[in-house]
């Protein structure tokens with residue numbers, strides 16, 4: 385589905401991606417992890433065509449994405465920070481995005497899933513951070529695309545909403561979708577991820593399952609296993 389070869393990206397003198405290779409063949413949930421500033425969002429935005437790499441190849445289903453835009457219609461994306469006009473009402477925003485995308489949407493089902501009915505007539509700037517994030521999740525998931533990219537989807541969510549999100553992600557996976565997630569909430573990642581891809585110094589430093597990570601680092605606890613990857617590199 386996604387094939388990335390020798391991806392390089394610099395911002396000014398700062399090297400962010402330095403020859404990164406990534407192959408995602410199967411359906412399932414891939415967690416892209418790494419310290420702050422390790423290039424997770426840069427990688428995601430490169431796949432989406434929002435960042436233009438300096439060098440390297442990105443293919444989706446065998447076709448290069450560089451300088452092509454149509455492929456993005458088949459990706460659902462949740463940005464890390466979504467900035468929508470605050471004076472729009474929730475339902476107005478959902479309707480506007482549906483009109484722009486021109487695709488059928490399952491917004492009603494998701495509004496119910498996240499219990500957003502009481503907020504539909506409220507302006508976005510009057511919502512709490514967590515409620516805004518639920519609106520963003522509705523916008524992201526409503527088009528039912530085969531590839532879903534979620535940049536920090538857990539941001540601002542309370543424990544019950546986190547459970548809902550986990551359930552939704554699992555349901556989407558069961559439909560055969562590929563889901564790429566970044567998150568700093570380690571127990572959420574441990575519960576949902578089929579594969580962990582850990583970025584460090586512009587490359588993939590670890591690629592495997594949660595249990596492979598635990599056995600490589602000799603740590604039973606996932607958070608400690610991740611911390612161990614970092615000390616491995618820096619001692």
Ligand SMILES: Nc1ncnc2c1ncn2[C@@H]1O[C@H](COP(=O)(O)OP(=O)(O)OP(=O)(O)O)[C@@H](O)[C@H]1O
Nearest residue numbers: 395396398400418419420421422423424425426427
């Ligand atoms: N448009 C840009 N211009 C200049 N520097 C940028 C730009 N986008 C990202 N960077 C820099 O590239 C580095 C990687 O950023 P990126 O957002 O990809 O990291 P991240 O792994 O997603 O971090 P976090 O965990 O904090 O979200 C950072 O040092 C960031 O400041």
